[in-house]
Amino acid sequence: TQLLEQSPQFLSIQEGENLTVYCNSSSVFSSLQWYRQEPGEGPVLLVTVVTGGEVKKLKRLTFQFGDARKDSSLHITAAQPGDTGLYLCAGQGAQGGSEKLVFGKGTKLTVNP
Amino acid sequence: NAGVMQNPRHLVRRRGQEARLRCSPMKGHSHVYWYRQLPEEGLKFMVYLQKENIIDESGMPKERFSAEFPKEGPSILRIQQVVRGDSAAYFCASSPLHYTEAFFGQGTRLTVV
Numbered sequence: 001t002q003l004l005e006q007s008p009q010f011l012s013i014q015e016g017e018n019l020t021v022y023c024n025s026s027s028v029f030s031s032l033q034w035y036r037q038e039p040g041e042g043p044v045l046l047v048t049v050v051t052g053g054e055v056k057k058l059k060r061l062t063f064q065f066g067d068a069r070k071d072s073s074l075h076i077t078a079a080q081p082g083d084t085g086l087y088l089c090a091g092q093g094a095q096g097g098s099e100k101l102v103f104g105k106g107t108k109l110t111v112n113p
Numbered sequence: 114n115a116g117v118m119q120n121p122r123h124l125v126r127r128r129g130q131e132a133r134l135r136c137s138p139m140k141g142h143s144h145v146y147w148y149r150q151l152p153e154e155g156l157k158f159m160v161y162l163q164k165e166n167i168i169d170e171s172g173m174p175k176e177r178f179s180a181e182f183p184k185e186g187p188s189i190l191r192i193q194q195v196v197r198g199d200s201a202a203y204f205c206a207s208s209p210l211h212y213t214e215a216f217f218g219q220g221t222r223l224t225v226v
Contacts, residue, residue, distance in 0.1 A: 006155075033214065042117075042204050042217035043156070088155055100169055101146070101206075101215060103155035 003027055004091055004104035012110040016078055021107040023089035024071045030093030032072045033101070034063055037086040079111045116140065117207050117218035118187075125224045132192040132199070134221045138207030145188045146206045146215055147180060156204060162188060195225045 005024045013019055023032070031050045035043035047056050049065035049072060056063045060083075062075040076083055086106045116139035126132050138145050143164050148156040161169040162182035173180065177195075182188040192199055202222050206215035 004155075035217075040219075040222075042119075042206075042219045045214060045216060048214055090156075100158045100161060100171075102158065103148075105153075105155040108153075 003102050004089055006087075006089060006104035006107050008107060009105065010108050010110075012112065013079055015080055015111055015113050017111075018075070018077050019079055019109070020073055020075045021087055021109070022071065022073050023091075023104055025091060026070065027091070028069050029091035030069070031091075032065055032069075033090045033092070034072070034074055035088040035090065037088060037106070038084075043088055076109075079109075081111045081113050084109060084111050117142075117205060117216055119203075119205050119218035119221050121221060122219060123222050123224070125226060126195045127226055128196055129194050132195050132223055132225075134190040134192075134203050134205075134223070135187045136190070136205030136207075136218060137187040138205075139209075139216055142207035142209050142216075144208045144210065145182050146208075147188075147190050148204045148206065148217075150202045150204060150220075159190070159203075192223075195223075197225050199223060200225045 007022045033048045034046045037043040047063045052067045052069045054065045060077045064073050086108050088106045090101045090103045092101050118137040120135050145162045147159040150156045158172040160173050160180045165184050177193045179191045202220045204217050204220045206217045208215045
């Protein structure tokens with residue numbers, strides 16, 4: 001059973017479009033992190049959200065942590081080809097579980113020029 | 114994530130051989146985590162170590178896999194008598210404190226032939 005479900009699994013869009021990807025769970029997390037991974041590379045940390053309802057912006061990327069700290073979303077405005085990659089969410093401190101970082105399977109985003 | 118150094122980047126082993134994967138954490142980080150990633154998958158937690166101690170090995174297979182993080186030198190993930198199913202990308206991450214934000218290395222891609 002996957003603790004963190006990410007959707008969609010694959011997303012292909014044109015440059016300039018907006019998009020939202022989701023990370024959902026039935027578990028409550030003490031924090032949630034978003035990473036971006038390019039082929040052949042390790043994941044790169046984008047943001048950590050800690051407080052329920054928290055919204056963080058990173059240039060054209062907007063991250064939101066759900067009020068109940070069970071889910072999160074990543075919204076990209078005016079996507080660019082450089083945004084192409086695998087977006088992974090990872091939760092920490094799942095209720096009733098250990099503190100290790102648990103990853104979703106990711107959303108593979110392709111932005112076509 | 115360039116601060117976490119993993120080597121080798123690519124490793125080819127024949128079935129039955131041993132594989133040794135090395136990870137040098139970022140300067141000042143004393144917590145190391147190992148993850149495994151299969152193609153089109155997220156990262157699966159394997160083991161969490163501090164200097165000279167294994168803190169959480171709940172994701173490690175019971176046989177053939179071991180990990181260490183000695184007082185001096187890099188962390189080592191060791192796989193004995195490798196099988197084709199061990200082929201994957203193995204990532205190491207480090208953090209300065211207990212389960213805070215983790216920074217990943219570029220990974221070692223193990224291929225068992």
